Amino acid sequence: MTEDKAKGRALSEEELQELVAASDSGARNPAGAVGKMLAIVAVIWSLFQVVLASPLSNVILPGDIINNSRQIHLAFAIFLAFMAYPALKSSPRHYIPIQDWIFALFATFTALYGYIFYDKIVSNGGLADDTDKWFALAGLLLLFEAARRALGPAMAIIATVFLAYVFFGSSDWVPDVIRWKGASLKKAMSHMWTTSEGVFGIALGVSTKFVFLFVLFGALLDKAGAGNYFIKMAFGALGHLRGGPAKAAVVGSAATGLISGSSIANVVTTGTFTIPLMKRVGFTSEQAGSVEVASSVNGQIMPPVMGAAAFLMVEYVGISYVEVITHAFLPAVISYIALVYIVHLEAVKRNMPTLGDRDVHLSRTVVGMFSFFGVFAGLCYGSQFPVQAAQAWAPSAAGLVMSVAVVAVYVALLWFAARVPDLEPDDPNAEHVELPVIKDIYKAGLYYLLPIIVLVYFLMIEQKSPGLSAFWATALLFVILLTQRPLKSIFRGESDTANAFMGGVADLISGLIDGARNMIGIALATATAGVIVGTVTLTGVGQVMADLVEFLSGGNLILMLILVGILSLILGMGLPTTANYIVVSSLMAGVVVELGAQNGLIVPLIAVHLFVFYFGIMADVTPPVGLASFAAAAVSGGDAIRTGFIAFFYSLRTVALPFMFIFNTDLLLIDVGWAKGILVFIIATIAILVFTAGTMGWFLTRSRIYESVALVAIAFVLFRPDYVMNQIQPPYRAIAPVQLEQAMGNAKEGQMLRLVVSGPDFDTGDVKDTTIVLPVESAGDGAARLKALGLSVRPEGDSLLLDEPFPGTPFSDTMSGFDFYLDTPVTVSAVKAQADQAPKELVFIPALAFLALIAFLQRARARKLEGVPA
Structure with missing residues (x-):
């Protein structure tokens, strides 16, 4: 092979x-x-x-x-x-x-x-x-x-x-x-x-409780025919556009990646259809394989499954599942939007032909897709209202009433589907490619959305455990697999209902077998990774990794993050998604938190875990071991190493995003309300598209070098408005350490103070610094507020000495790395209070104005090249 x-x-x-x-x-x-x-x-x-x-x-x-x-x-x-x-x-x-x-x-x-x-x-x-x-x-x-x-x-x-x-x-x-x-x-x-x-x-434990049910859910949904339905819908919506097969590959892989735990299976499942069509419209073998690799691997960062990493993050980070997928949602979505844009730019640069003879209406297509996702999101959100009505009407029988209602909706949608022929997989190598027409095929699989809506309802609305949520969605799939064939037979007036029922039983058994066999590798990966986690807890080698990264980076924060990313890539080589996340998070997550704090950067733990997770899955792309790239090359017939390098280039935004959300946690929707969340989504989408245009060398026309550099700079400003604003107005003002109690007393509730704590390291005795953030939450004077946080300080001349926090207090774990019993005391070496600063969002105005200027210049140049008067 x-x-x-x-x-x-x-x-x-x-x-x-x-x-x-x-x-x-x-x-x-x-x-x-x-x-x-x-x-x-x-x-x-x-x-x-x-x-x-x-x-x-x-x-x-x-x-x-x-x-x-x-x-x-x-x-x-x-x-x-x-x-x-x-x-x-x-x-x-x-x-x-x-x-x-x-x-x-x-x-x-x-x-x-x-x-x-x-x-x-x-x-x-x-x-x-x-x-x-x-x-x-x-x-x-x-x-x-x-x-x-x-x-x-x-x-x-x-x-x-x-x-x-x-x-x-x-x-x-x-x-x-x-x-x-x-x-x-x-x-x-x-x-x-x-x-x-x-x-x-x-x-x-996570593999046992949660992951199996989601893998089984994906296997049963595919066995029911949803995979083919999603691919056909994607091609019906996008296949007629320029570079349409590649755009459809991205969207189809996103749909299958939502429920898939394997980027390799995703590549082969969707790639056998999409890659030949991409080659037909002008993509090289390596480019076609690269698009499939980038979109399939991206499926692993898309909630709700995230290659099973979402459930592991719940345990490792200690936050709810809903919080995990909320934080992971925005980077995943804008990453996919950027991938569609990459494909579009490649098609425009090469002037690729369209497939089929359908009229191209890009705006209508975009509006249609957003309308579909809007309606689907509305159905997921609106599902709570009939449940509430049933609970008010018949509290003791609400579950039964809703079960009957779901079955009734399923039967109605199945009757709807029986009025059109069942969807058969298309031959991508056929002489004449006939693209599906959405209005003719959408009826055939609307009922496939029901199990997904049930899953989302229990996860997001009821906020049940992932295992129980997947159970109810899987139970509905049991019903669908057993009944879809015989009910369609009845609705169509056919006489082979008994054979149809036996076919449904065979589908169910086949799905159960596929689910179990797909879990073998994941279960073994989590068990074997347990040896690595056990070694870290037994030997303390995690601290060694922190020391190694700190030594190699020389204390430089950006270099430290680059080294952690490279180590995550190396550790993830040849490992499936679940295993590489366990390995890299066990070894690297603590490194980023500790070294970030030493450099004055307070990073939420979920941001760190997503950082190492993104780089871990990039190992599936990156030569020489990128498993997904080898699988795509096997489908396309292209060179595996070249495919891997092109796929890595297409995935640059997946490499850049972790650095952005480490420094700007708004991208993870941490402590962000609805209004600000919408603004963050819009600006982040513009930023990722501008970054893509800058790296691809094409915006409205071919970019000059200085325009590409400017576009990347604009993307950086849109992603990191705080960096620019901090250069204009410092975010903190310095306070003498001995005035800490007074500063705490003067601070308003909801504000924060940053302390730089210096003292001997517990293991080495060398003096080190770490930064902690003191939230001002309780009433009272400064001493009372410090006591509420478990901190006890005492001035000694110009120095402020810090006593060891009691176990169980908020900062006892953070301070456990200091030795409080050596001759060198642990001191508060710097105190910084929040300064009055203009909203960082004001930076967006000049950045967008500069973007508009580049667009104007490129539009004029493009019109001139086309021979159209400016």
Whole structure:
């Protein structure tokens, strides 16, 4: 396969499906009784997860199964991994060798070890005894082998390196900067296998509780036919425009990426149709593959799933799921808008032809798309009103009433769909491409929106847990898969209703199998990443990473962020989205927070996690390991390395955005009201389009170099108006540290004071600085306000000494990095109060005026080139 890609041969449909299977669901598919057994195990796993997420789980399942659900989850995954993934390329595909049976069964036993011997482990306080440690070590080795098969060597190698560091990190040959005291085999295995600090930690818990249901939801929705419907709708809306296939690829990939946990599957699923059409209108093989890569990988940053990272952020950051997707929404949306614009500019630069013979009405298309999304958002938001009416009318039966109402709406939409033919996938290589007409096809799949509306309603309106929300949406998909075929048959007056029903049962079973097999890699990734997280908590290597980045950056904040981004790219190479987020956030998130505070930048934790997440997923794009780029090259027949570099260029806005929202958290809608949020959205959209025009060298016509530079500068000002305003009017005024109590007393509620705290580092004894922000929230004088924050200060000459905050007070964790018991005291070295400053939004006026000037100049030049009088 590698030789074929190197020669530029596009892979066949069968080879592409094998590529996806090899990376996502397992390349081995034995026939006969063994194949049926594996299918049954996959179905049982899916049904177990559905029951586990249901409101009746406590009634249906025994308590010990619920308490040990992580072990059961991993047992299913590791068993299917050894069954479905061959050990080597030369290993058999059509039967399972005896050694894989042995590995699978023993690995399943080790995964269930904590469940089987739960009482013994609890009686030992969670510590492993001499027997436990050997089973735990065997379990880790088998987990690494399963991860190697399912995820490739990168994950297993990284985990092995970290585990080796646990055992050998105390050796003399390890550099002093990263050396630690070491751990015995028993202690390490206790930490990694028999407690919830390692393999069976937060990441695997999130995979068990939330991720499986969303992956299953996506598999069932695709099996129902929604994927083909979304692609056809995208082509119907955009395919007739200049560069239309590429624009439709972006929108279609966005729709599938919403529910997909795999950028590779996204590339192959939508790319087999979109890439040939892009090549037909003038995109090169590499460009067509790059557009698909950029749009598919972007699907991982788009809420609500975000490649499962959204659920992990809930646990790691400690905020609600609704807050996570609210903060992630704006950067993801403007990133997709920019990608559509990139495609448009490429088409205009190359004067690409349009597909089909339909009249092109760009404004009508844009209005139509925004109207669709507006109506869909309105339906999601408006769904709460009939629920409230039902609760007021029949409080005890509101759930039943709404269930009947949803079923009634579904049946009505299905009757609507039965009046038009079922949608069949188009052949992108056909001699004559006939683009779908929206008004002829939209009826065929409106009912696919119902499960998505149910999901959004429970997530956003009811604010139920992600697992329960996905359960109700999945339950509706069960109904749809079982009934859509027979009901359509009845509505059309056909006589094969029984066969149609059996076809629906087959679709449901196939969807359950696909959901389970798609989860194998994610479950193993989260379990294996638990070893890395466990190593960080056991050894404190995270502090070493902070020291390394600080040393390499020389204390420069921008350079530090660039280094963190590069390290995130390196750590994410070859890893799936979920795994690379766990790895890079475990190692890098704390680095950004700590070093940012030392440089006077207070960064919200969610901004840091999104920063490392964005760079982690860019590893799917970036050569030499970009998995999505290799998959796209396999579809297009282009060169994989060139595809990766072009895709990286197309993804520059995904690289630039994290730097912007680290410094301007308005882009994450943090502490932003509705009115300001709308303004931020409009300005950020203009900024990302201007940045795109600047980097592409084309705005209204081909840009001159100084115009491109000016456009990028305007984009920067629109993204960072605070930077410009701070140069005009300083945001803070300095106050003598000994006047801190007086400044706190004079401050109005809602204001903030910034303190620079200096003192000896707890680990090294070297003096360091960190910045903290004191919110003024309580009434009283300065001393009372400081006491409410758990801070105790005492003046000594011109210095202000700070006592160690009591545990549990707001700043006890922040101050834990200082040693308060050395001769060198911890002091408040600087105090800054908020100064009166003009609104930073005023900066938008000259920036937009300058943009209008460039537009005027380019418009005049374009008209002159066209021979039109100015």
